[in-house]
Amino acid sequence: NAGVTQTPKFQVLKTGQSMTLQCAQDMNHEYMSWYRQDPGMGLRLIHYSVGAGITDQGEVPNGYNVSRSTTEDFPLRLLSAAPSQTSVYFCATYAGYRGNTIYFGEGSWLTVV
Amino acid sequence: AQKITQTQPGMFVQEKEAVTLDCTYDTSDQSYGLFWYKQPSSGEMIFLIYQGSYDEQNATEGRYSLNFQKARKSANLVISASQLGDSAMYFCAMSAITFGNEKLTFGTGTRLTIIP
Numbered sequence: 031n032a033g034v035t036q037t038p039k040f041q042v043l044k045t046g047q048s049m050t051l052q053c054a055q056d057m058n059h060e061y062m063s064w065y066r067q068d069p070g071m072g073l074r075l076i077h078y079s080v081g082a083g084i085t086d087q088g089e090v091p092n093g094y095n096v097s098r099s100t101t102e103d104f105p106l107r108l109l110s111a112a113p114s115q116t117s118v119y120f121c122a123t124y125a126g127y128r129g130n131t132i133y134f135g136e137g138s139w140l141t142v143v
Numbered sequence: 144a145q146k147i148t149q150t151q152p153g154m155f156v157q158e159k160e161a162v163t164l165d166c167t168y169d170t171s172d173q174s175y176g177l178f179w180y181k182q183p184s185s186g187e188m189i190f191l192i193y194q195g196s197y198d199e200q201n202a203t204e205g206r207y208s209l210n211f212q213k214a215r216k217s218a219n220l221v222i223s224a225s226q227l228g229d230s231a232m233y234f235c236a237m238s239a240i241t242f243g244n245e246k247l248t249f250g251t252g253t254r255l256t257i258i259p
Contacts, residue, residue: 132247
């Protein structure tokens with residue numbers, strides 16, 4: 031997807047390991063967010079940010095940390111991975127109020143063993 | 144709090160028939176946006192259509208149209224003349240202000256299967 035770069039695409043972690051999923055956008059969007067999608071399920075909001083220096087929790091924030099030091103980047107950190115965090119993760123950006131398109135990264139398939 | 148409800152977990156439709164996927168929403172914001180996304184088995188999220196709360200006309204994009212009924216808080220997606228390639232998961236989403244911050248909320252999705 032043009033404008034949103036999400037890495038890595040695939041990752042296997044051992045329980046207790048930490049890692050960071052990267053999300054970068056070049057569209058100068060204020061709004062960035064992370065979702066997780068479990069098999070056959072919808073998107074659940076983990077954390078979101080409405081601008082540099084501002085973050086807030088979504089519906090499933092436990093076990094995840096975020097920061098937004100620049101407009102372009104919004105990394106998601108798993109501090110101590112658990113098997114329950116096995117999921118597909120999507121980063122999404124949005125121009126904000128009255129924007130008419132949400133842009134998604136390609137997704138990150140994370141397995142915690 | 145804002146919420147999106149998609150009540151159809153799965154649907155089976157004959158090829159070439161029209162399909163309506165239901166979406167109802169709840170928000171106290173007066174200005175909001177509604178989106179539909181398609182997710183094929185390959186996993187990527189594909190934008191289909193957008194409707195602003197102040198748009199008086201229903202949005203249309205090719206075979207997709209959004210049946211927007213503001214008073215009923217519904218934003219159903221209509222796919223005309225369905226094709227085998229329409230088989231996918233479909234998500235309804237909303238952008239609205241919650242506690243002073245804009246927020247995007249997604250429904251749980253509807254899995255559409257087109258039968259030849």
